[in-house]
Amino acid sequence: MxxxxxxxxxxxxxxxxxxxxxxxxxGGGGGDDGADDGGYGAPASTAAGxxxxxxxxxxxxxxxxxxxxxxxxxPVTVVISDFAYDVPDAVAPGAEITVRNDDNVGHTVTSDDDGATFDVAVGPGEEVTFTAPDEPGDYDFFCRPHPNMTATLVVEEG
CATH class of the missing domain: 1.20.5 (Single alpha-helices involved in coiled-coils or other helix-helix interfaces)
Known part of the structure; x- marks a missing residue:
């Protein structure tokens, strides 16, 4: 979190x-305070509520x-820093995800299915936004220029 x-x-x-x-x-005090109202007090409320x-x-x-x-x-943010992804534990289907690149080189967030699900490039010091997949599941992704950078986006219903 x-x-x-x-x-x-x-x-x-x-x-x-x-x-x-x-x-x-x-809640009021429904209890007896010991005082006798002599029959002049307001009746207890019986209204349905x-x-x-x-x-x-x-x-x-x-x-x-x-x-x-x-x-x-x-707001959901994936942060790229020191050639690593910092990804939230889970996101909702269709959530807007902001990717912030704190490194001084460009990166991508590319799904392992050859980018068919998502593939966004983010320059040094920039932010981009993309939409999470609509189907719940675990989506592995990587950086095209730096394929050793990998992570998983978990999409699940709230």
């Missing part, structure tokens, strides 16, 4: 914790769905 994905995940985790905390504190537990569960589900969707939509 690169640092931007880590920060993205942390931001969602903190947001989820705050949401759960706020919803828990809104989510309980605190249901609201918390829904907020958790929504936040989890959002985090998953956002993580899959998060």
């Amino acid at each position: 690169d640092s931007s994905q880590g920060h993205h995940f942390l931001r969602h985790a903190v947001g989820l914790a705050l949401t759960v905390g706020l919803l828990s504190s809104c 989510p309980t605190t537990d249901q609201a918390t569960d829904q907020a958790t589900d929504d936040a989890t769905d959002e985090a998953t969707d956002d993580d899959m939509a998060a």
Whole structure:
């Protein structure tokens, strides 16, 4: 997980914790405080609505769905540095992938199927973008000018 994905995940985790905390504190005190309201207090609400537990569960589900969707939509970057690829653990099918070349020579990201799936050239100090394959799987790739540079792009559903 690169640092931007880590920060993205942390931001969602903190947001989820705050949401759960706020919803828990809104639960109200359904208990008896020992005071007799003499029959003048408002009747207990019987309106159908989510309980605190249901609201918390829904907020958790929504936040989890959002985090998953956002993580899959998060920017994906392959970094080339010192004649090596730094590749994310996995990417979503069809994700936009930015390749950043930190070396002072040109490289390619070329799939092992003779470049039929993807083949992008990136000059020294440049960035290019390509689209990940739509089919989940492991895609081995290499650099045409430097065939000893190899890596694998893992494409999987979120």
